Amino acid sequence: MMFLRGLWAFPWTACGLLLGLVMCVAGGRMRWREGCLEVTGGACGRLAGRCTPFAAMTLGHVILAISADEARRLGVHEREHVRQYGTWGPLFVPAYLLAGAWQWARGRCPHADNPFERDAGVTA
Numbered sequence: 001m002m003f004l005r006g007l008w009a010f011p012w013t014a015c016g017l018l019l020g021l022v023m024c025v026a027g028g029r030m031r032w033r034e035g036c037l038e039v040t041g042g043a044c045g046r047l048a049g050r051c052t053p054f055a056a057m058t059l060g061h062v063i064l065a066i067s068a069d070e071a072r073r074l075g076v077h078e079r080e081h082v083r084q085y086g087t088w089g090p091l092f093v094p095a096y097l098l099a100g101a102w103q104w105a106r107g108r109c110p111h112a113d114n115p116f117e118r119d120a121g122v123t124a
Helices: 002-008 010-025 042-051 068-105 115-119
Strands: 029-033 036-040 056-059 062-065
Touching: 002 010, 002 068, 010 029, 010 036, 010 042, 010 056, 010 062, 010 068, 036 068, 056 068, 062 068, 068 115
Parallel strands: 036 062
Antiparallel strands: 029 036, 056 062
């Protein structure tokens, strides 16, 4: 069953692997941890830390974080997104974006009020 979940999520995992490779070329580090690949740091991590409001993001079974410390701090949350990708597969990103847009249209926070974030432990 785990193999099928990984295969179902593979389109987004492939995107994560590509971005992870770019991060590694720019000095990032890669490691396998608890069923997913974590890519942290390097020049891309520093740039993302200055230019985005997020310290980590998940694409399929790949967690991209601005630093190893942030990967540890957010690991449980991000691995819940890995589980969500296993359930939703290639539909996860469109469903996530639509859920955020729905919250925004209702005058709520598209991130903190997103049901996918709430399921992963974010509170508004």
